[in-house]
Amino acid sequence: MLSSHANYQLVDTHCHILHMINKSTQGAFSSEEIQEIRKILYQAELKSVTSIFEIGTTKIESMLSVELAKIFPTIFSVIGIHPHEAKEYQKEDVIFLKNLLQQHHEKIVGIGECGLDKHYPDHHLAAQKDLFKAQIELAIQYNKALVVHTRDAEDETYEILEQYKHQLKRVTIHCYSNSLAFAQKVTSWGWFLGIGGTVTYPKNNLLREIVKTIGLNSLVLETDAPFLPPQIIRGKQNSPEQISTIAHYVAELLDTAIETVATQTTHNAHQLFIP
Ligand SMILES: [Zn+2]
Numbered sequence: 001m002l003s004s005h006a007n008y009q010l011v012d013t014h015c016h017i018l019h020m021i022n023k024s025t026q027g028a029f030s031s032e033e034i035q036e037i038r039k040i041l042y043q044a045e046l047k048s049v050t051s052i053f054e055i056g057t058t059k060i061e062s063m064l065s066v067e068l069a070k071i072f073p074t075i076f077s078v079i080g081i082h083p084h085e086a087k088e089y090q091k092e093d094v095i096f097l098k099n100l101l102q103q104h105h106e107k108i109v110g111i112g113e114c115g116l117d118k119h120y121p122d123h124h125l126a127a128q129k130d131l132f133k134a135q136i137e138l139a140i141q142y143n144k145a146l147v148v149h150t151r152d153a154e155d156e157t158y159e160i161l162e163q164y165k166h167q168l169k170r171v172t173i174h175c176y177s178n179s180l181a182f183a184q185k186v187t188s189w190g191w192f193l194g195i196g197g198t199v200t201y202p203k204n205n206l207l208r209e210i211v212k213t214i215g216l217n218s219l220v221l222e223t224d225a226p227f228l229p230p231q232i233i234r235g236k237q238n239s240p241e242q243i244s245t246i247a248h249y250v251a252e253l254l255d256t257a258i259e260t261v262a263t264q265t266t267h268n269a270h271q272l273f274i275p
Contacts, residue, residue, distance in 0.1 A: 006048040008262035010247055011269040012240040013053050014113075014147065014174050014194055014222030017068065017075070018061050020239065026060050029067065040239060041074060047244035048262070050074060053222075053273065055113050055147060055174075057082035059096050066100060069107045076273060078110035078147055080135055083117040086127040094134040101142050109273040111139040112147025113174055116160075119152045129160065136164050145170040145273045147194075154178045158185070165189050170272050175224055176207065183210050187218040192272055194222045197230035197238060200249050208253055216254065216264040220272060221246050 018024070021036045029037075044052065054069065055078045056062030062079035069077035079100055081093055101108055114135040116128050139146040146168055150157040157178075161168070171191040175198065176183065183193055193214060199207050211219065221243050229238035230245045251261045 006262075008048055008259045009050045009266050010048050010243045010262050011051045011053070011221065011266050012044065012049055012223050012225070012243045013172065013220045013269050013272070014055050014196070015052050015225050015240050016057070016061075016227070017052070017054050017225075017240075018064055020226045020237065023064060024060065026063060029071070034071070037068070037072065041072060044240040044243070045074075047241040049240050049243045051076065051266075051269070052240050053078055053110070053269075056080050057113060058085055059093060062097060062100060066104045066107050070104075076109045077104070077107050078112055078145070078273075079108055080110075080112040080114045080147065081131060082113055083115055083123075083128040083131065083149060086131045087122075087124045089127050089131045091134075093131075094138065097135070097138060101138065101144075105142070108142075108144065110145035110147050110170075111135050111142075112145075113149040114147070115149035115151075116153035116157045117149060117151040118156075125153075125156070129156070132160060136160070136168065140164070140167045145172065147171075148173050149175070150178065154182055158182060161186070170275065172220055172272055174222065175228065176210065180206070180210050180213060183214050187214055192218055192220045192268055195219050195250065196222045196224050196246060197228040197242065199246065199253075200231040201234075202231065211250060211253060216250075216256075216261060217268070219250070219265055220268050221250070221265045 053076045054065040056065045065077040068075045172194045174194040176193040225238035251258045
């Protein structure tokens with residue numbers, strides 16, 4: 001029996017359960033791993049987090065994310081290759097994703113995370129751009145949501161997204177950390193901003209201003225677990241149950257009820273991934 005009496009549901013639109021359980025090799029999930037995942041899902045459900053989107057960052061993770069979606073009805077699969085992998089990028093990688101899409105079309109709800117990241121000096125930007133564009137084209141071709149990762153590369157990301165703005169209908173800018181102007185642009189195209197633990201960090205006044213300016217209609221909630229824990233558990237491993245912490249924080253920030261935040265962001269998550 002679940003002890004949650006809340007009359008609302010929350011969604012974690014961006015999670016890496018595979019990283020939480022340190023699963024990095026292909027092959028079936030062990031019974032211990034299944035137990036560990038069940039525990040994560042149960043604890044999330046106690047906090048009203050009833051759907052979780054598992055995001056791939058490599059070919060193996062993408063394949064495993066499809067497996068998770070097959071085993072657990074509350075997990076949805078998003079497949080993609082992270083810009084950090086761009087150095088090794090080959091055309092076959094996109095063909096691999098394409099094959100996954102063809103074989104498991106109904107289990108895969110999005111492409112990502114993909115995008116541009118100039119945070120580290122050795123960033124292979126040209127390869128990142130090719131890999132990003134190839135995944136954008138997959139999202140368009142297969143009519144899937146696009147999960148964008150962009151870090152220290154706002155102008156370059158904007159330049160690419162702008163070219164595709166009419167073809168791309170369903171997009172989230174994951175772990176939003178760009179400018180207000182960028183937020184206003186992409187939300188005017190009907191896209192979403194992914195808001196997570198970083199909104200609770202004391203120094204992040206800019207993101208709080210953006211959330212207030214943009215408003216609930218264009219936001220989805222995400223943990224990026226096991227990364228980016230909200231301030232109250234900073235230094236510890238993040239987990240999908242923390243969507244509840246983020247939702248309460250956003251409710252307070254916007255001076256509205258938690259039910260309002262839950263209803264609107266859950267609706268947005270469905271519009272984004274499973275319209
Ligand atoms: Zn992520």
